[in-house]
Amino acid sequence: MxxxxxxxxxxxxxxxxxxxxxxxxxxxxxxxxxxxxxxxxxxxxxxxxxxxxxxxxxxxxxxxxxxxxxxxxxxxxxxxxxxxxxxxxxxxxxxxxxxxxxxxxxxxxxxxxxxxxxxxxxxxxxxxxxxxxxxxxxxxxxxxxxxxxxxxxxxxxxxxxxxxxxxxxxxxxxxxxxxxxxxxxxxxxxxxxxxxxATYAPNLSREDERLDWNKSARELFNQVRGLSPMAGAFTQLGDEVFKVWACQVSGEVSGRSNEAEPGTIIEASNNGIVVQTGKGALVLTNIQPAGKRVMDAAEWIKGARIEAGTRFRAGGLQ
CATH class of the missing domain: 3.40.50.170 (Formyl transferase, N-terminal domain)
Incomplete structure (x- = not known):
């Protein structure tokens, strides 16, 4: 042989x-x-x-x-x-x-x-x-x-x-x-x-990495873990790309968990960054702000002093 x-x-x-x-x-x-x-x-x-x-x-x-x-x-x-x-x-x-x-x-x-x-x-x-x-x-x-x-x-x-x-x-x-x-x-x-x-699984593009906060927390959770640890998912905070490497679903309900718009930070604490989605909330636990290393969200929160009400935007494609 x-x-x-x-x-x-x-x-x-x-x-x-x-x-x-x-x-x-x-x-x-x-x-x-x-x-x-x-x-x-x-x-x-x-x-x-x-x-x-x-x-x-x-x-x-x-x-x-x-x-x-x-x-x-x-x-x-x-x-x-x-x-x-x-x-x-x-x-x-x-x-x-x-x-x-x-x-x-x-x-x-x-x-x-x-x-x-x-x-x-x-x-x-x-x-x-x-x-x-x-x-x-x-x-x-x-x-x-x-x-x-x-x-x-x-x-x-x-x-x-x-x-x-x-x-x-x-x-x-x-x-x-x-x-x-x-x-x-x-x-x-x-x-x-x-x-x-038959179904198809084409190679991933940059667009596949972009987080759309109008999707449900469960969909975004699946997207993030499907992209980890190779590419990572991303959103946008202000004018800068903000990558998400790990997260958890929190409070998934039939509709929105409160009146906040999708992408809005509901809470930032030692437990992570809680973000409103189109259905339920997503807790970001491992992130990478622009120009920085990958870190626990709780570590970044201490220095960034992020406030509830701050809103992530759909990630830019730069």
């Missing part, structure tokens, strides 16, 4: 390590190119590259996998199987046709729900009570291939995208280990997806 593994973020690392620990031959690891990261724009390798190098594996980093040169480089490796996990590029048919056992993908949702690049974040932001991992044969469409196996996990109120990424990455690696023997031995049962039930 000659396997080419393709992945980029931390989500894919447990699956790569599982393949090595199980004794499969990884002839090469394909990942995205190093990218500038942080305020200093330091060129940083993706987590899969770091893991692959630590395991002594060969690494390829094509800018575009659809190029003929990139496809040819994979063909020269003569893989029996290609395994992908959050690689980040759509693979061309010429590449999918190379391995005799096909190409499989470890996808972070219960397909056909949440096809696309941000299934974990979107599941949380949409208030889903569960999600999972699906292992599927890859096809030319966006996550449209036949399903082989899946596992379901609950989404708890205390979960964020960060915690669910970790849980699903480990669950995906375990599922991969259970599924590979079925594929290799020809026992895998491929089930076509019901396209009528």
């Amino acid at each position: 000659r396997i080419v593994f393709m992945g980029t973020p931390e989500f894919a690392v447990p699956s790569l390590k599982l393949l090595i620990e199980t004794g499969y031959e990884i002839v090469s690891v394909v990942t995205q190119p190093d990218r500038p990261k942080g305020r200093k724009k330091t060129l940083t390798p993706p987590p899969v590259k770091e893991a692959a190098l630590s395991l002594g594996l060969n690494v390829l980093q094509p800018e575009k996998m659809r190029n003929a040169e990139s496809v040819a480089a994979i063909a020269e490796l003569a893989p029996d199987l290609i395994v992908t996990a959050a690689y980040g590029q759509i693979l061309p048919k010429a590449l999918l046709d190379i391995p005799r056992l096909g190409c499989i993908n470890v996808h972070g949702s219960l397909l056909p729900k949440y096809r696309g690049g941000a299934p974990i974040q979107r599941s949380i932001m949409n208030g889903e009570s569960s999600t999972g991992v699906t292992i599927m044969y890859m096809a030319e469409g966006l996550d449209t291939g036949d399903m082989i196996s899946s596992v379901e996990l609950p989404i708890l109120d205390e979960d964020t995208s960060g915690t669910m990424f970790e849980k699903l990455s480990l669950a995906g690696a375990t599922l991969l280990g259970e599924t590979l023997p079925q594929i290799i031995e020809g026992r895998a049962i491929a089930t076509p997806q019901n396209n009528d039930e």
